[in-house]
Amino acid sequence: xxxxxxxxxxxxxxxxxxxLKSSYRELQNLTPVHAAAEIRTAVPQLRAxxxxxxxxxxxxxxLADLCKEFPSTAFVCIHRLADDTMWTQALAAGAxxxxxxxxxxxxxxxxxxxxAIKQAETSTAA
Numbered sequence: 253x254x255x256x257x258x259x260x261x262x263x264x265x266x267x268x269x270x271x272l273k274s275s276y277r278e279l280q281n282l283t284p285v286h287a288a289a290e291i292r293t294a295v296p297q298l299r300a301x302x303x304x305x306x307x308x309x310x311x312x313x314x315l316a317d318l319c320k321e322f323p324s325t326a327f328v329c330i331h332r333l334a335d336d337t338m339w340t341q342a343l344a345a346g347a348x349x350x351x352x353x354x355x356x357x358x359x360x361x362x363x364x365x366x367x368a369i370k371q372a373e374t375s376t377a378a
Contacts, residue, residue: 256363257281259300261291261309262330264353288314295322301367304359305347307331307338312345319346324373326366328359 260282283294288310295303295318303325305315319327329342329350342350348366351358 255281256302256367257283257298257300258302258304258363259283259285259291259294259298259325260304261285261287262304262306262353263308264306285309288318291318292321295325300325302363303327305329306353307334307342307350312341315342315347316345326362328362328366330355330359 258281262284263286281298281300283298283300285291285294286309291303291305291310294300300322301324303318303322305318305327307315307329308331310318315327315329327347329338329347330353331338331350332353334350334352339350349358349362351362
């Protein structure tokens with residue numbers, strides 16, 4: 253898989269560092285942001301294929317707007333206490349998944365799976 257450009261919206265500064273230190277070499281241009289407005293700027297500027305968004309940074313309404321505004325970007329939501337209700341709400345808003353912010357393996361698996369799916373959807377729609 254070619255390198256993936258990622259925007260990560262997290263109130264925890266350590267998460268981007270953990271992702272960068274991971275052996276997951278496909279992540280490229282990992283850009284940390286801290287608010288929905290910064291996501292709106294960073295996604296098109298970076299042409300991000302993946303946005304990892306902590307639900308402590310955005311509301312579900314903001315998430316829905318972001319997913320509509322950037323349909324070719326896979327939005328994966330994270331939260332320190334993610335549960336089935338959050339997962340349902342995140343998917344209803346347009347995200348591709350919602351998982352615990354500590355579940356690094358699942359976050360990275362989403363990079364593989366959902367970025368490829370979004371790219372296929374975008375090329376089919378074009």
